[in-house]
Amino acid sequence: MPVKLVKVTPKVERYPEYEELDWVVGHGLGVDHTADMTTFHQTLAQAGAIKGIESYYYMRYDDSPERNYIPMMFYTVFGKPKIPVLMHEEVEPVGELFNVIAVFSSSLLIQKTSQRALLFDGAKKDAVLLVNTSITPDDVVRLVKKYSLAQDWFGKVVTLSAAKIDSAIAWPLLGALARAWDRVDLDSLLAAADVLGKEKKKDSIRKGYEAASVKEVHVLAEETEMFKKIKKEVELPEFPGEFWTPEVFYAYQKAAAEAQTYPSRYAAMPRWEVLAPGLIEFGPQPGKRNLGFTTPWRWQRPIIDMNKCTDCKLCHYYCPDGAIDFAPIKVDYEYCKGCGICETVCPVNAIKMVSELEYLEGLRDEEFLRRFEQREYGF
Ligand code: SF4
Ligand code: SF4
Secondary structure, three states: OOEEOOOOOOOOOOOHHHHOOEEEEEEEEOOOOHHHHHHHHHHHHHHHHHOOOOEEEEEOHHHOOOOOOOEEEEEEEEOOOOOOOOOOOOOOOOOOOEEEEEEOOHHHHHOOOOOOOOOOOOEEEEEEEEEEOOOOHHHHHHHHHHHOOOOOEOOEEEEEOHHHOOOOOHHHHHHHHHHHOOOOOHHHHHHHHHHOOOHHHHHHHHHHHHHOEEEEOOEOHHHOHHHHHHOOOOOOOOOOOOEEOHHHHHHHHHHHHHOOOHHHHHHHOOOHHHOOOOOOOOOOOOOOOOHHHOOOOOOEEEEEOOOOOOOOOHHHHHOOOOOEEOOOOEEOOOOOOOOOHHHHHOOOOOEEEEEHHHHHHOOOOHHHHHHHHOOOOOO
């Protein structure tokens, strides 16, 4: 029996009350950066409290990743909201919310966020972009114009190769942020470290403050490659009839997967109100992959050396995303998540994982490579 549709007009919720707050959004690689990001955001919130500002921090609820190295987000909020902030709920990156975007791995500059959003979706025009990297601020600006910025940005970029100072990278990064954003200052961060029993880390905060590179940025949306790309956004599917058919569902799935920004993805997704009780998602079409599960982010990619490959098919069977074709053996990068399992199971070492940053942009970032070379796979 076909499921009847109820038509609603999708609308992105915008809360102007949120825009009056000061927000820091942190982006890291799941599991790998969880401890660093907790330290960073907890200390920021503590520093805010020391300055008499109601402040709190939390991890985005959906970002409790079961996989290593997938994008994840934390928030720190400064100020008392007039409406309740949805703790542990998804904060929609629409409007002008974020004062600071803190990026713990440069690979995230060239990916979508875990919300399939651009890194700058929801950013204020004068946002500070803090990046843990050895690449230059100019290279950072070049990357974001290409991959993750499609709006005016008259802010600052701050870079620091934090692991050169402390393997617990949160501490020097906090110092670096104090160089560029006046909401926190060095004294309140040092006092916060005291309150949290981390007196020994005060030196790392000071060193981060000294070593950071800060650059003023003045970019118009029209100057960015991403702005030109989103001008060609996919058109939303029309409701073709009154019944919720697989074709309607696949049309929505495709539009949501192809959307470049958060507002356009949100608009493309069917709202809960249109889903009749009891409806379950339709699976992939026969012989095809699931249209909604394309990969908006990947920090590394597998490359198969076909001269070594013996066609044993193990990688095909072990890939958790069904991203390796059976015959011939071939990676579908639209779906590969870069987990590295295929590299681990290949009996003749025919698969090598390579950094996306290096593959796409020829950039060797010491901070990134340090993590890359120490990576471990585990589920
Ligand atoms: S890295 Fe390999 S195993 Fe992992 S999703 Fe990609 S192709 Fe599949
Ligand atoms: S596991 Fe290795 S040898 Fe086997 S099919 Fe995959 S790439 Fe080829």
